[in-house]
Amino acid sequence: MASVTLTDVSKRFGDNTVVKNVFLDIADGEFVVLVGPSGCGKSTTLRMIAGLEDITEGELKIGERVVNDMTPRDRDVAMVFQSYALYPHMTVYDNISFGLRLRKMPKPEIDKRVRDAAQKLGLTELLDRKPKAMSGGQRQRVAMGRAIVRQPAVFLFDEPLSNLDAKLRVQMRAEIARMHRREGVTTVYVTHDQIEAMTLADRIVVMNFGVVQQVGAPLELYREPANTFVAGFIGSPSMNLFDVDLRATGGEPTVTGKGLSVPVPERLRPHLGDQTKLVLGVRPEHLSEAVDGPHMTARVDMLEPLGAEVHALGDVEGQPIVASLEPDTAVRVGGPVGLRMDLDQIHLFDRETGLALGRQAHRGAA
Amino acid sequence: MSGHTSSTQQSTAGERLLKNLFLVALCVMVLYPVVWVFKMAFTPSQGFSMSLNPIPENPSLANFEYLLTELPFFTWLFNSVVISLATTLVGVFLACTSAYALSRFRFPGRTTAMLSFLVTQMFPGVLMMIPLYLIMDWLGLLDHLLGLILVYSTTAIPFCVWMLKGYFDTIPIDLEEAAMMDGASTATIFWKVILPLSLPAVAVTALFSFMTAWNEFILAAVFMNRADNYTLPVGLQRLVGQFSTDWGYFAAGAILVSIPVVALFFALQKNLVGGLTAGGVKG
Ligand SMILES: Nc1ncnc2c1ncn2[C@@H]1O[C@H](COP(=O)(O)OP(=O)(O)O)[C@@H](O)[C@H]1O
Ligand SMILES: [Mg+2]
Numbered sequence: 172m173a174s175v176t177l178t179d180v181s182k183r184f185g186d187n188t189v190v191k192n193v194f195l196d197i198a199d200g201e202f203v204v205l206v207g208p209s210g211c212g213k214s215t216t217l218r219m220i221a222g223l224e225d226i227t228e229g230e231l232k233i234g235e236r237v238v239n240d241m242t243p244r245d246r247d248v249a250m251v252f253q254s255y256a257l258y259p260h261m262t263v264y265d266n267i268s269f270g271l272r273l274r275k276m277p278k279p280e281i282d283k284r285v286r287d288a289a290q291k292l293g294l295t296e297l298l299d300r301k302p303k304a305m306s307g308g309q310r311q312r313v314a315m316g317r318a319i320v321r322q323p324a325v326f327l328f329d330e331p332l333s334n335l336d337a338k339l340r341v342q343m344r345a346e347i348a349r350m351h352r353r354e355g356v357t358t359v360y361v362t363h364d365q366i367e368a369m370t371l372a373d374r375i376v377v378m379n380f381g382v383v384q385q386v387g388a389p390l391e392l393y394r395e396p397a398n399t400f401v402a403g404f405i406g407s408p409s410m411n412l413f414d415v416d417l418r419a420t421g422g423e424p425t426v427t428g429k430g431l432s433v434p435v436p437e438r439l440r441p442h443l444g445d446q447t448k449l450v451l452g453v454r455p456e457h458l459s460e461a462v463d464g465p466h467m468t469a470r471v472d473m474l475e476p477l478g479a480e481v482h483a484l485g486d487v488e489g490q491p492i493v494a495s496l497e498p499d500t501a502v503r504v505g506g507p508v509g510l511r512m513d514l515d516q517i518h519l520f521d522r523e524t525g526l527a528l529g530r531q532a533h534r535g536a537a
Numbered sequence: 538m539s540g541h542t543s544s545t546q547q548s549t550a551g552e553r554l555l556k557n558l559f560l561v562a563l564c565v566m567v568l569y570p571v572v573w574v575f576k577m578a579f580t581p582s583q584g585f586s587m588s589l590n591p592i593p594e595n596p597s598l599a600n601f602e603y604l605l606t607e608l609p610f611f612t613w614l615f616n617s618v619v620i621s622l623a624t625t626l627v628g629v630f631l632a633c634t635s636a637y638a639l640s641r642f643r644f645p646g647r648t649t650a651m652l653s654f655l656v657t658q659m660f661p662g663v664l665m666m667i668p669l670y671l672i673m674d675w676l677g678l679l680d681h682l683l684g685l686i687l688v689y690s691t692t693a694i695p696f697c698v699w700m701l702k703g704y705f706d707t708i709p710i711d712l713e714e715a716a717m718m719d720g721a722s723t724a725t726i727f728w729k730v731i732l733p734l735s736l737p738a739v740a741v742t743a744l745f746s747f748m749t750a751w752n753e754f755i756l757a758a759v760f761m762n763r764a765d766n767y768t769l770p771v772g773l774q775r776l777v778g779q780f781s782t783d784w785g786y787f788a789a790g791a792i793l794v795s796i797p798v799v800a801l802f803f804a805l806q807k808n809l810v811g812g813l814t815a816g817g818v819k820g
Contacts, residue, residue, distance in 0.1 A: 223714050244720040256715035260733045269729075270719035317719070 173234035173247070173324035173357060174199045175220060180229030182215050182381075190215050191381045193229070202351050202358045206368040207378035207404070213361040214329055216378070220359060221327050222246050233324060249318035250327040253334065255310045257302040257317075263289075264298040267316045281320075288316040291350075308339045315350070326351075328360040332367065344370060365405055369393070377401050383533050397533065399525040402452045402518060408482060408493045410452045414522060417447040426451055426519065430488035431467035436514045442529030449528075452518035455482065458494040458510045460502065465509030469494065471502055483508060577788035600789035608786075610793075612765050613772040617751060618797075620682055620768060624689040624750035629743050631690065632697030633735075637727055639698065640705035641713070651702075654695035662692060666759060673760060680762050688760075689750040697742035704738035705731065740808035744801055751798060769794050 175197040182190040190212040197203045205213040218224040220231065222243035231239055238246050249270075257266050264285055271281045289295045292312040302310055311331065318326055331347070332340045348371055351358055362368055368375050369389040377384040377392065377400070385397040389405075396402035402410045415428035417435070424435040426449055433451070435443065467487050475482040481496045485508070494510055502508045519528045526532060548556075572591045581599040604610050638644075639651060669688055670679075678684030708731060716726045732739070754770040761767055767775075773790040776783045802809070 221718060223717065243717045244722075248718070250715070250718045252711050252715060254709060254711045256709065256711035258712065258716075258730060258734075269716070269721075273720045273725065317715075321719075 174201075174232075175325055175357060175359065176230075176232040177216075177220075178230040178232075180216075180219065180231060181227050182212070182219060182224065183227045189381045190219070193383055195376060195383070195386065197357060197359065200355045200357055202360065202371060202373045203376060204360045204362060204368040204372035204374075205376045205378060206362055206365055207384075209363055211378045212381040213363070213378055215381075217250075217327050217329055217359060217361045220325070221248055221250050223250075247324040248327055249321045249323040249325075250329065251314045251318050251331045253330040255302075255314040255334075257310055257313055259302055262299050262301055263294060263305075263313050263316075266302065266313055267294075267320055270317065270321050284320045284322075285316075288319045291319070291353075292316050292346075307335050308343065311335060311339075311343055312346075315347070319350070319354070324357065326356050326358040326360075328358065330362055331360075333362070333364070340367075347371065365407065369405070375405075377404060379404075385533055395527070396452075396518065397527055397530050399450055399452070399520045402520070402527075406454055408455050408495075410454045410518070411458075411492050411494075412520075413451045413487075413490055415449050415451045417443065417449055429490060433466050433512060433514060433517070435519070436517065438515075439517075439519055439528060442519075444528075446521050446523070448522040450520040450522050450525075452520060453512045454516065455493045455495040456480075457513040457516040458492075458496075459513070460496055460500060461509045461511035463509075464511070466512050468507050468509050471504055471506055471508055474502070474504055574788045574791055577784050578792050580785055583783045583785045600785040601793070604786055604789055604793065608772070609765060609767075610772070610790075613767050613769045616682060616766060617769040617794075620685050620689065621747050621750040623682075623686045624693065625743050625746040627686065627690040628693040628697055628746040629739060632694050632701055632742055632746075633732065633739065634727075635694075636698045636701035637705055637731060640702045641710075651699075654698055657695050663755060665692075666756060669756065670759060679760055680766055682766065684760055685750070685753075685757060685768070688756055689753060690746070693742075693746040693749045696745060700742050700745075701735065701738050704735050708734055737808045740805045744805055744809065747801060748798060751794075 175195075177193050177195040180190065180193045180195075181188060193216060195203075205216060207213055215224060219226050220233075222238070222241060226239050230237055233246055233248065258269065261269065267285050267288060268281050271284065285298070286295070289298055292315060294309070294312055294316060297305065297309060297313075302313065305313070311334075314331070328347070332343050335343060344367060347360075351371075360367075360371060372389055374386060375389055375392055376386050379400050384404075385392060385401045387395075392401060392405045396405060396410070399412060403412065413428045413431060415426040415431075418425050418427055424440060424443060425432060426435060428451065431451075469483070469485045469487045469492050471483045471485040473484040475484065476498065479498060481498055481500055481502075483494045483496050483500070483502055485492055485494075492510075494508070496502060496508075500508075520526060521528065524532070569591070576591050576593045578600055579593045579596045579598070581595060581597045635650075639647060673679045673684045673688070676684070678687065712730055712734075713726050716730050721729065752770060753768075754774065757768045757771045758774065761771060764772070769790070773787060773794065776787045776790065
């Protein structure tokens with residue numbers, strides 16, 4: 172087992188910088204998830220750790236060793252691919268044992284490890300099958316088995332669940348979490364699915380355009396997004412964001428936008444600076460129906476009843492909004508709804524930099 | 538994409554009858570000469586019978602007996618087998634390795650190499666005869682089996698390289714990366730992952746190389762002067778004399794020569810179908 176340390180790591184393909192100045196300390200045994208929209212450089216970052224992609228700039232350490240110029244074979248890492256990448260001409264047993272056989276491990280030890288892994292993953296009955304004759308979920312397990320038997324210092328996962336159907340995905344997600352708890356191996360996991368990120372991670376790294384936006388525990392990212400990108404990316408449905416202007420009305424600082432006006436809560440006041448062009452963020456779950464004294468009035472054009480709650484989608488003077496309402500709400504499609512924000516839960520961002528008030532940009536971010 | 542597509546449009550019984558008659562006629566046209574060769578092979582006289590009846594009048598194995606006992610048939614067979622197998626081995630090995638490099642590595646001259654392989658295929662082989670003769674002479678390989686092996690391997694390689702490169706291109710790069718993570722070197726990846734997955738394409742190229750060498754006549758006739766260096770096609774051609782032709786022996790020889798090729802076809806049939814449809818249908 173080992174820690175993984177990226178120091179000012181960048182990756183360029185020709186003139187195109189796809190990973191920019193990433194600093195990241197991953198502790199021994201930690202489960203870190205890289206999350207971000209498609210094309211933001213997650214896979215490239217992971218592949219640099221794996222050794223499948225050269226590092227253009229910066230330093231990568233696994234444990235105490237600088238591994239920049241080391242082949243994948245010498246890095247002691249195992250990777251699970253999105254496509255599983257099982258060897259089609261080999262049985263499950265041979266797929267799982269391939270890496271061990273290449274390392275000339277004694278046969279009995281190989282056999283023990285393969286059977287051990289197969290048992291943990293429920294593959295014992297399938298050891299003689301070829302990948303072609305297996306379901307997606309089973310193939311996924313084989314891919315995991317192949318990584319486990321190696322007993323590597325670091326596990327790398329690149330969107331391992333994205334080819335599974337929704338139900339299986341939830342099941343395998345739990346399996347991966349269990350595996351990590353059991354083996355305690357340092358894990359770097361790439362996904363574009365923020366729910367996977369939230370449920371699996373000790374810490375989440377949010378990336379966009381090759382730049383790390385924020386690193387933190389799942390709830391930390393949810394509660395204190397560092398910028399508008401993280402605010403919009405983490406949480407489902409996404410946080411509502413409104414352009415607002417800061418004014419002092421009668422000594423009390425207030426933010427005012429189209430169709431809404433709220434006082435700046437006490438806790439945010441120390442962070443107010445000269446900047447008057449701000450963005451107000453409020454999560455759908457922190458909006459509630461208000462009979463009198465609403466902060467704003469939305470016109471509803473869709474209702475999504477989920478049982479425990481109803482998502483009302485609509486707009487406030489042309490600005491889209493989603494609110495999570497009580498299941499027995501009387502609101503109807505086409506009708507208006509008065510909404511109150513939970514002022515303890517609102518966020519203010521600098522409109523120019525996108526940063527949350529009082530926040531500095533993440534180290535390495537431009 | 539693959540598989541049997543049943544006719545969706547309604548065709549009347551009359552149309553179907555016409556279609557079938559047409560196909561039957563085509564089959565007869567293709568098969569009749571073959572049947573005739575059989576007839577001549579099993580007819581003891583060396584004449585060129587003009588009767589349309591495909592059944593030999595006094596069937597006998599005399600022609601085969603003559604070939605196998607009176608002519609150095611087994612020497613020629615040995616030469617052909619050695620040359621064809623060696624051509625196949627050399628050709629397929631070189632084609633596999635170069636096709637892999639062309640498929641997976643990016644290096645200066647890659648496109649040029651691919652194109653020059655293609656260009657060599659555009660000229661009829663006979664054009665190469667004189668330069669090849671000079672080169673063989675220079676190398677002292679005229680009238681040597683090795684000379685033909687070299688010539689045949691190099692003529693088969695361009696096709697084999699294109700065929701194999703096309704196949705390698707369809708093998709997902711993920712597999713190689715997974716093997717790399719498992720600790721495999723490039724050579725291990727090639728031998729243990731890529732080649733086993735490419736058996737259908739290798740089978741096609743192997744058969745192609747084998748047949749190129751097995752059936753080739755012109756170069757063999759020009760390069761080989763001593764009768765005990767003849768390949769089968771050259772030896773048999775000598776039966777077609779200047780003044781008379783021993784058609785019976787010739788037909789019997791033709792049948793004997795085809796047997797290994799037909800056998801190979803059947804042995805590799807399953808792989809051949811897979812190899813030829815590869816790329817269209819990914820497994
Ligand atoms: N081999 C490559 N050559 C050129 N550009 C690449 C290569 N691999 C990835 N990219 C580019 O790098 C960016 C990040 O890709 P990737 O790391 O795969 O994104 P993600 O995994 O976050 O979806 C993309 O814009 C992609 O087009
Ligand atoms: Mg990716």
